[in-house]
Amino acid sequence: MSKYWSDVVKKIQPYVPGEQPKDQKYIKLNTNENPYPPSPLVIEAIKKAADEALRLYPDPLCTSLVSSIADYYHVSKKQVFVGNGSDEVLAFGFLAYYNQGDRILYPDITYSFYPVYSNMFQVDYDLVALGSGFELGVEDYLKKNDGIIIANPNAPTGKLLSLEGIKTILEANMDQVVIIDEAYIDFGGESAVGLVNSYSNLLVVQTMSKSRSLAGMRIGFAIGHEDLIDGLNRVKNSINSYTLDRLALVAGAAAMKDQDYFQETCSKVIETREWVSKRLEGLGFEVPRSSANFIFAAPSRIDAEELFIKLKEQGILVRYFNQPKISGYLRISIGTDQEMTALCEAVAGIQESVVTGGQ
Amino acid sequence: MSKYWSDVVKKIQPYVPGEQPKDQKYIKLNTNENPYPPSPLVIEAIKKAADEALRLYPDPLCTSLVSSIADYYHVSKKQVFVGNGSDEVLAFGFLAYYNQGDRILYPDITYSFYPVYSNMFQVDYDLVALGSGFELGVEDYLKKNDGIIIANPNAPTGKLLSLEGIKTILEANMDQVVIIDEAYIDFGGESAVGLVNSYSNLLVVQTMSKSRSLAGMRIGFAIGHEDLIDGLNRVKNSINSYTLDRLALVAGAAAMKDQDYFQETCSKVIETREWVSKRLEGLGFEVPRSSANFIFAAPSRIDAEELFIKLKEQGILVRYFNQPKISGYLRISIGTDQEMTALCEAVAGIQESVVTGGQ
Numbered sequence: 001m002s003k004y005w006s007d008v009v010k011k012i013q014p015y016v017p018g019e020q021p022k023d024q025k026y027i028k029l030n031t032n033e034n035p036y037p038p039s040p041l042v043i044e045a046i047k048k049a050a051d052e053a054l055r056l057y058p059d060p061l062c063t064s065l066v067s068s069i070a071d072y073y074h075v076s077k078k079q080v081f082v083g084n085g086s087d088e089v090l091a092f093g094f095l096a097y098y099n100q101g102d103r104i105l106y107p108d109i110t111y112s113f114y115p116v117y118s119n120m121f122q123v124d125y126d127l128v129a130l131g132s133g134f135e136l137g138v139e140d141y142l143k144k145n146d147g148i149i150i151a152n153p154n155a156p157t158g159k160l161l162s163l164e165g166i167k168t169i170l171e172a173n174m175d176q177v178v179i180i181d182e183a184y185i186d187f188g189g190e191s192a193v194g195l196v197n198s199y200s201n202l203l204v205v206q207t208m209s210k211s212r213s214l215a216g217m218r219i220g221f222a223i224g225h226e227d228l229i230d231g232l233n234r235v236k237n238s239i240n241s242y243t244l245d246r247l248a249l250v251a252g253a254a255a256m257k258d259q260d261y262f263q264e265t266c267s268k269v270i271e272t273r274e275w276v277s278k279r280l281e282g283l284g285f286e287v288p289r290s291s292a293n294f295i296f297a298a299p300s301r302i303d304a305e306e307l308f309i310k311l312k313e314q315g316i317l318v319r320y321f322n323q324p325k326i327s328g329y330l331r332i333s334i335g336t337d338q339e340m341t342a343l344c345e346a347v348a349g350i351q352e353s354v355v356t357g358g359q
Numbered sequence: 360m361s362k363y364w365s366d367v368v369k370k371i372q373p374y375v376p377g378e379q380p381k382d383q384k385y386i387k388l389n390t391n392e393n394p395y396p397p398s399p400l401v402i403e404a405i406k407k408a409a410d411e412a413l414r415l416y417p418d419p420l421c422t423s424l425v426s427s428i429a430d431y432y433h434v435s436k437k438q439v440f441v442g443n444g445s446d447e448v449l450a451f452g453f454l455a456y457y458n459q460g461d462r463i464l465y466p467d468i469t470y471s472f473y474p475v476y477s478n479m480f481q482v483d484y485d486l487v488a489l490g491s492g493f494e495l496g497v498e499d500y501l502k503k504n505d506g507i508i509i510a511n512p513n514a515p516t517g518k519l520l521s522l523e524g525i526k527t528i529l530e531a532n533m534d535q536v537v538i539i540d541e542a543y544i545d546f547g548g549e550s551a552v553g554l555v556n557s558y559s560n561l562l563v564v565q566t567m568s569k570s571r572s573l574a575g576m577r578i579g580f581a582i583g584h585e586d587l588i589d590g591l592n593r594v595k596n597s598i599n600s601y602t603l604d605r606l607a608l609v610a611g612a613a614a615m616k617d618q619d620y621f622q623e624t625c626s627k628v629i630e631t632r633e634w635v636s637k638r639l640e641g642l643g644f645e646v647p648r649s650s651a652n653f654i655f656a657a658p659s660r661i662d663a664e665e666l667f668i669k670l671k672e673q674g675i676l677v678r679y680f681n682q683p684k685i686s687g688y689l690r691i692s693i694g695t696d697q698e699m700t701a702l703c704e705a706v707a708g709i710q711e712s713v714v715t716g717g718q
Contacts, residue, residue, distance in 0.1 A: 002587070002589070004535070004590065005455060012593060014593050014596030014597045015600060017419050028415070033416065043409050051396075054396070054572070054575035054610070055393050055574060056387070060379060063381075087599040095368065098365055099365050214413055215414060215417075216412060216415055217604045218601055231361060231365075233373075237373030237375075239450045239476075240443060240447040247409075247604070
């Protein structure tokens, strides 16, 4: 604590991202990255753009990237905002739509960055309890509030909320902004982007970090009514006129255009998720149905934290949350078939050694 | 204006960056970019890093980039913060050190983003008038305040404040943070980085957009006492854990290491600035001595705005600020010798045609 810090900074608890080991020895299933590389067209576009034009500022309007997203989703360019990862887009959303002292709603178990933003920007919040199977109760979001954020599919549970449920929430909250954070939507859900022309209070946020294998390039975006997009641009242009560099702009545009590659890699992740879920059930885990590129699974034959530690000792990183309600679960990102086979074998071996007393 | 906007967003006046024309027809002397390309080592490093590892998140600690800056300036890694351009670093500085309702000081003529940040983050400010020759009066910064920001060299004037002046200000303000924004320091000033071990209230902010020819890659940094750096990291980790993508990290590290190229290109810019200043004086301009990669020059034979418009018609972009005290000046970025020769010839031609009634 320093006397030079602002009052807010003295109080905040920053977000702690999953570990990024510097050596490459680990099977890395802890931060929901895609196991497949970005589209070859992305790499090509970057190499082509890595030239002397880097001396010039990027396009502040991010026109080519915005256009590629607008084309993909059949919306107008004025309905698209792009930012430095969906985290930045969400942070700007807090500043754009919520006042200090407002009271917004989100689930008690969800992306742990939401309370961090809330504290940073002094927006109050009610944590709405999920059901016992981690299901979101739509009726809980019909009460008085100043805004709502829902991750769909939810993190770290992977549970999907139906578009019907989202519509009910949107209709009951026409005076405040409802943010649907779709970081994982491409792995099995239907996007709410189709609703933006009907609901002027809906902002859909997505990222290229997961389904488009570009976590390293920091590209997020939002789609909504042009007034909501204008609000985000006003915030951006009051903080940093250019949040995406020239290479991120071309990388993102190329990724949006390579639809075949995108569909192929998403399908592979989904197939792997399905067999791993069954395999872990066979190993005694409870595995709630996931619509994301991770599974949230509770071992029954070993303590979750113990399993987390032993997997790490064997070179496999997964994520453990030492929090009420979810401390019995591990969040396991979906890797390649080979990586997931190694995971399942390691789990089986660890469970065996625990049962037999470590012999 | 939308009913969904927050109160702050309804009130703010976002920053408007200099024009970035989409076609390449212009001689672009309007946003202080470097006319020389980035170091070849930068391009090489980017091409090497453009591979399948882009599927993984960047290092959240930005270790290699931080190290390269720490090495260059002989400070510890804990004294270095990196961000998405110096604009983001400055915005985070507002959040890290200044409270809402605090009253900070900066000159009435300076980087026009400072009042934008102030309004965005609800920090009050006093504009301290520069002298008639745009000189900063050190004694004006010894009065009661909650923080100070000084661009050195100043923008858009290019005027340099001595390190002695900065020391006097630091010593009188030991209870609040003094930010020295050195975006242009490498073109003729002495950095205040050498003072950070003596003054725990000093934060020096720099950018790779100008002297390192990397405006397109969005790399800024700050150097100061580790408590100040810790404050910036707390803000960053409450907004966006990774603000620099993998390619920006390697590009920045390579740029810091190629000292020969850096010195060579800075020297060329300085040489060009000196002859252009003399040439424009010969054309009747008042040209205050600049320590930056631009000159701020007042024509005497033609109205500044008229000259701005006519230059644009001839394909030469410079910057004109329609503001009290500086509406008689143009800010002209230093381009290549060839570009600046074209500028001087265009100015001479325009002035001639005005004097002779456009014949």
